[in-house]
Amino acid sequence: MHPLRMKNNPRILNAWCLYDWANSVHSLVIVSSIFPVYFSATALNEAGGPVIDFLGFEVKNSVLFSYTVSAAFLLAALLSPLCTAIADFSGRKKLFMKVFCYTGAISCSLLYFFTRETTTWSVILFGISLVGWSGSIVFYNSYLPDIATEDRFDRVSARGYALGYIGSVLLMVFNLTMILFPGWYGGISQGLASRISFLTVGIWWFGFAQIPFNRLPDSGKRMVPQDGWLFNGFRELKKVFGELKHLSLLKRFLVAFFVYSMGVQTVMYVATIFGSDELKMPAESLIITILLIQLVAIAGAYLFARLSERLGNTYALMIAVSVWVVICTGAYFVNTQNQFFALAALVGMVMGGIQSLSRSTYSKLIPEETTDTASFFSFYDVTEKLAIVLGTASYGLIEQITGSMRNSVLALLVFFLLGFGLLARIPSQKVYRVRLKTPEVA
Secondary structure, rough: HHHHHHOHHHHHHHHHHHHHHHHHHHHHHHHOOHHHHHHHHHHOOOOOOOOOEEEEEEHHHHHHHHHHHHHHHHHHHHHHHHHHHHHHHHHHHHHHHHHHHHHHHHHHHHHHOOOOOHHHHHHHHHHHHHHHHHHHHHHHHOOOHOOOOOOHHHHHHHHHHHHHHHHHHHHHHHHHHHHHHHHOOOOOHHHHHHHHHHHHHHHHHHHHHHHHHHHHOOOOOOOOOOOOHHHHHHHHHHHHHHHHOOOHHHHHHHHHHHHHHHHHHHHHHHHHHHHHHOOOHHHHHHHHHHHHHHHHHHHHHHHHHHHHHHHHHHHHHHHHHHHHHHHHHHHHOOOHHHHHHEEEEEHHHHHHHHHHHHHHHHHHHHOOOOOOHHHHHHHHHOOOOOOHHHHHHHHHHHHHOOOOOHHHHHHHHHHHOOOOOOOHHOOOOOOOOOOOOOOOOO
């Protein structure tokens, strides 16, 4: 039997979950906490102001941060479908996962050299690290329907996210000791401690990724290309796109996922900048807040997995989106640190849950016997990437036009309300395979 058909192997499932452990430090340290704070304090002009020159354009540093995220994920969205199609056709899924992983890890490590004088190159490296991280994730996610049966998708997905939160918190605590207790490390500056943190992310990510890379099976060579990998990759993509058109539940979910992801992903990428620039919170408070979010998210991932077991996936997702509506409403009016802490706790509770459930729900809606899992997940991945592009770009544009991030928050509120309505069009079930075997009405 092919190794990918031997599902629910504990050794393989645990190895798969450990890639979350390996890569989640990028999301926490680089995207959500230490890097944004260091970026705000370092990406300044000669007078110490936030408006800087980037490739000949004058732009506020917080807006540049949002636009960099948008540009990086737009590039990832363009690369993902082609790479996944080639990977499915050639049977080299793991090779592509490695290339993106190593690209991201090396870029993180090079951020050690981020100073005011190297801001332009550092912004580019930050963008490349996002491309590497997001590119590896699509191949990682595509393994879930290959290695587990549908009845275990929710729990395995939740376990992966939980391990990711735990691993990232452990490295984060170490990095925090360098920043908060510099005397323990010979009196290093906060700036140097932050740059060492970026280096540790690259090393952690690269090192722990070797465990899943050694244990996850590859799909095996499927056929010899006649016209080269590129043209056959396009054919594979066209084939999967043709299948997607006949899967109405999958199409509905992708639309809903796209809309509410514009809100979820944007919050994850700009929350720290919001606390720093809008509420003028000190760096230590912001980083500890993000750490709190990760700890609460561990429980949240398992909580929503249990909710999906009792209520079905769609109802559990609708509950999560409803909480996000409350979060955005509160963010518009928040004025104090304590209020921000309360919102952060709510974000943590639903952040892990909505990400984990989204991944497992999509896995349930993919046809059971498909061999094109990477190509199918490329559509999921592109949907998420485009959501990040539009969400962060709209957030940055509204701030640039109005001068206030609070107005940008209102756009996120609209995304969640629309997402809730779109989810209501999808039946809430614990298992979807039986429905997919019967004719669907688009």
